[in-house]
Amino acid sequence: MIKSELVLRLSERNPHLYQRDIENVVNTILDEITDALKHGDRVELRGFGAFSAKERDARVGRNPRTGAKVEVSQKLAPQFRAGKEMRYRLNPDGL
Template identity: 35%
Template sequence: MNKAELIAQMAAKAGLSKADAEKALNAFTETVSETLASKEKVSLVGFGTFEAKNRAAREGRNPQTGETVQIPASVAPTFKAGKALKDKVNA
């Protein structure tokens, strides 16, 4: 499912216009992004938790040359599915 299909589904289920559903989706993604950038987590009970996790610097290898390269430390966004979502997917 791509963004346009998601917007169409949201509009149909919520009884909104596609324009309103797109605004809602954009507001949601922007809010989650800003919250993660400020190192806070977003928990949606039953759905899951979005969180920013620190990744330590490490050493890696270039698969083409075998050369050792340094991979710098970074912050990665993660998502952990909640129990209700896991149960629905596994049903």
């Protein structure tokens, strides 16, 4: 599902709300999660999961086309861990 499909599904379930308002809410939530990760915070949505930023060290990589060595700088990568309730919903027979 992409963001526009999520907005459409939410607007179908909530016909009393304008689609543009739902889109603003979804964008605000995603922006806040992104900003929190950027500042090194952890975002936990109970029953859904937790987002965190993992630090990746600088390393020497290779250009796959030429095989030349390339310096890859240190960076933050997003990480998601599904919550217990989500795991149970995906696997109703048990974990």
